[in-house]
Amino acid sequence: MKAIVCPQYGSPEVLQFTNLEHPIPGDYDILIKVKATTVAVADTRARAFNVPPQVRIPARLALGIFKPRNSILGVELSGTVVQTGKLVTQFKVGDQVMAASLKKFGAYAEYICLSENDTVVLAPKNISLVTAAALTVGAQTALHFLEKGNISRGQKILVYGASGSVGSYAVQIAKNIGAEVTAVCSSTNTSKIKTLGADHVLDYTSPLFHQQLQVYDTVFVAVDQLPFSACRKIIRKGGTYINITNPFPTPQQLWLSLTGKMNLILAENVPETKDYLQRIKTMVEAGVLIPLIDQHYTFDQMIEAHRYVDKGHKKGNVVVTLD
Known part of the structure; x- marks a missing residue:
């Protein structure tokens, strides 16, 4: 099978195209094309190996000390089941599926083996299989943190970084819950984010940006470029600060949290569950969740796709097709 491997840490140019034997499914596995x-x-x-200095040692242990432990990258995928293990009951050959593989990676290949109990579900029927690949990690992340923040109908929420993958899903999921959503990009x-249903869209490059901010029940920071000093001013007393990019609280944040003046939710590993992915599928099929696709690349353009994402300006998701 064709695959792309990452034999060492580095720039996009370290990615190498190769051919490998395709994996053989175990008793409870499905083989996905x-x-x-x-x-x-x-x-x-x-x-x-672009991680915060504070977590470099545990990250080395998790990702690989001298090179990536999982040489085939890729955490999101969609495809078709082409073979099942003899004890598989949840899927059959021909099923179109979408999956997240945050722990194992492995999607930068023509075939991947996953357990039927991994984070894999049938793909939504009302969008293309290619588009479904962009539904898994960003949407799960948004759903996890919004639920942890107890977002509810009628609340006012600010989503900073609304044009990214997680941010664009957070806007839509919060709106579906019934919150009043202000999106910042x-x-x-702005025109793209308005189509996602945001009640208000603010341009952070505008000289009037800080004057346009109100007081919110929740501030959801998807891109860590809004200083906490600014966030504190616009979160109501007892409100919630969610930052999905930074796991380390400042002394001020800890004090505000301990004294009950603010609920503090910081970056953490998002549990991969079928439940999250099944609920995301249901929202897509109900027409309340749409993947925001920025760029499409072919498999042989993977290095170029990584260069694009490295620039830090992707809008939503960057999809790579294998055929």
Whole structure:
């Protein structure tokens, strides 16, 4: 099978095209012919070992000390089941599926083996199989943190970084819950974000940006470029601060949390569950959740796709097709 391997940490140019034997499914495994994958931030960070200094030692142990432990990257995928283990009951040959593989990676290949109990579900029927590849990690992340923040109908929520993968899903999921959503992005993305249902869209490059901010029940930071000093001013007393990019609280944040003045939710590993993915599928089929696709690349353009994501300006998701 064709595959792309990452034999060492580094720039996109370390990625190598190769041919490997396709995996053989075990008794409880399904063999998926991959239709599409994505270039997620998790992939570019694993490739470049781009992690905060505070977590470099545990990250080395998790990702690989001298090179990526999982040489085939790729955490999101969609495809078709082509073989099942003899004890598989949840899927059959011919099923079109989508999956997340944050722990194992492995989607940058023509075939991947996953357990039927992994984070894999039937793909939504009302979108293309290629588009479904972009549904798994970003949407699960948004859903996890919004639920942890107890977002409810009628609350006012600010989503900073609304044009990214997680941010664009957070806007839609919060709106579906019934919150009043203010989305923050650059002027080039405002029209796209308006189509996702945001009640208000603010341009962070505008000189009037800080004057346009109100007081919110929750501030959801999907891109860590809004200083906490600014966030504190716009979160009501007892409100919630969610930052999905930074796991380390400052002394001020800890004090506000301990004294009950603010609920503090910081970055953490998002549990991969079928339940999350099944609920995301249901929202897509109900027409309340739409993947925001920025760029499409072919498999032989993977290095170029990584270069694009490395620039840090992707809008939504970057999808890579294998055929």
